[in-house]
Amino acid sequence: MSSGNADTIFVLVGASGDLSKKKIWPTLCNLKRDFLPSNSKFVGYARSKLTIEEIKAGVKPHYKMKTAEDEEAFDSFFSNSTYMSGKYDEVSSFVKLSEHLKSIGGGRDINYVFYLAVPPSVFDAVTSNIKLCCMAPKGFTRIVVEKPFGHDLESSDILSKHLASLFTEQQLYRIDHYLGKEMAQNMLVLRFGNQMFGPIWNNQSIKAVKLTFKEAIGTKGRGGYFDPSGIIRDVMQNHMTQLLCLVAMEKPPSLEADDIRAEKVKVLKRVQPIVMEDVVLGQYVGDKTKPEDSEAYQGYLDDPTVPKGSTTPTFATAVLHIKNDRWEGVPFIIKAGKGLNERKAEIRLQFKDAQGDIFSQKCQRNELVFRVQPNEAVYAKLMTKTPGMEFKLEETELDLTLTERFQGHKFPDAYERLLWDVYCGNQSSFVRSDELKEAWRIFTPLLKEIDSRKPTPVEYIFGSRGPQESDELERKYDLKYSGTYSYVKQNKSQL
CATH class of the missing domain: 3.30.360.10 (Dihydrodipicolinate Reductase; domain 2)
Structure with missing residues (x-):
């Protein structure tokens, strides 16, 4: 892993939710133990008024601990983690989050990864506030988007246009754990x-x-x-x-992310x-x-x-x-x-x-x-x-x-592999906006008929x-x- 990744802070938005407790926190713990530098930092953010110790207690039943080394790795992970409570639709909450990220970054050049484990109802507010308040000053900022990516073609297009107005496609990682x-x-x-x-x-x-x-x-x-x-x-x-x-799909010209995803789009169009x-x-x-x-x-x-x-x-x-x-x-x-x-x-x-x-x-x-x-x-x-x-x-x-x-x-684990790819900047196993659009095009007429009839x-x-x-x-x-x-x-x- 490049030295730049040593200075990456991972922010889990929706940190107290079911997906976070069962999948994302345990996955991050495994990544830190096996791949990430020992000084890697992790921040949880959600509306729930909790402490990092309470988050840890909620995650523990879902983390597989077979040995004393596993328990030591779990404790070490949460010793490098913090938690903040804040609203999703309030700019001042994200200003405080930004100040917290800068404080634990130690004044160095720093990269941010935001994992959005939040319901669709707050998605627009969260992404807008991240863009307004929490972009990395010098390093990269990457946004991991969890499904659902809309409800049909129209809602998916609205979501994609919203994201495109805030971030480049290179910053977006639409995750499909399969x-x-x-x-x-x-x-x-x-x-x-x-x-x-x-x-x-x-x-x-x-x-x-x-x-x-x-x-x-x-x-x-x-x-x-x-x-x-x-x-x-x-x-x-x-x-x-x-x-x-x-x-x-047809054989891509290379293993580059855009080459692979372009071939997926081509076959979906047919x-x-x-x-x-x-x-x-x-x-x-x-x-x-x-x-x-x-x-x-x-x-x-x-x-x-x-x-x-x-x-x-x-x-x-x-x-x-x-x-x-x-x-x-x-x-x-x-x-x-x-x-x-x-x-x-x-x-x-x-x-x-x-x-x-x-x-x-x-x-x-x-x-x-x-x-x-x-x-x-x-x-x-x-x-x-x-x-x-x-x-x-x-x-x-x-x-x-x-x-x-x-x-x-x-x-x-699938999430472990994909979050490692996010750290490494590899988008080949993530869904591009045009790929998403074609998938919804195929299913939306059927879904509308089912919804109406x-x-x-x-x-x-x-x-x-x-x-x-x-x-x-x-x-x-x-x-x-x-x-x-x-x-x-x-x-x-x-x-």
Whole structure:
């Protein structure tokens, strides 16, 4: 890390909130322990009248401490941290914050990073007051923006114009933590560093692409936050669209941030707006065979924080179409939901049937699967002969499970990787304004139709795979799921 980063103060705005306690404070603690200089400074700012010791106590249950060294690192981190209480819409509060930053900077040239973990209602005021009062006098000032980046195309454009009036694009880091996950980071290498994939990564070989995001939990009392958004705004327009870009984009001329992000914009421009005929919406209901005190027993509408009679989807499957030479005719099926049978995020490329069949239709389609979470892996499903005298076919895999192949390596948390990139000034894994605009262009017509018509979502039982209508939509686009294969981990002691 350059010497300039040794003089960087990280300011967490919204420091007492849920995201800050569970994610950002613990991430900063890990960064300081493993990467940042020992004299790095951290400042929390929020409306709550708290002390840094009270902030520390709130963070401690969410910080993984296995050893005495971990506890020592945690204590050391907060000894270099301070907290200020102030209003978000009051200039005088930010004047005091600026004076505090200058005082702990020791009169040296100093850089500022502001992480905005604040609700949309105060975003304009916070960013305006930072620009007015808290810009670094000589060093850099960087602004990390947490989603939601608007509610639709119009609100997103208003937000982008507001930010552009205050800061340059080089100062803005719109964070989507999925871009910090190990497999997302690996996609550029897997795609463009291996010649074997190049000739088959197109509509000549690939039948369909499926991107899946599944959660085994429901809203858990957070329905008040989730309900205004729904699963499409919460997951599909951002996380899953970013993964789609990594699959569908062309090779960038370099690994420079603007080169990578320009290719994402190019492919997004070729994605057609989603139509309702290509969508299935669902909402989970309770599994009444489960104990009454279990989460599975409660449906979405049973959550007291969810408005009565809400038609907000907790599940959606949508088909996207990319109109370019590489992907014309290949459906990109994105599926996301809460209250499903497992926690999983993956990218699945299903290849066309082998031509000139000589095996009496016993072969299943090949698939290349990128497991994003949990247990990051890349595996290829292929047909092979079962050992023995009988000529019997079986579906199996070529497997690269990263935690097994790279034992002893640290797998950083997504936020940890991305905040390190902020310190280093690397914007390649952050969302640019034109990229954001194109993503909203694709989803806004669908969202407006859902918001105005309020279609009743299909019910599915908590803990199931989701609505059968989703499977029917996939079959409509000839995505085949045989159900004959399960991914079995190898026992290394037998190798």
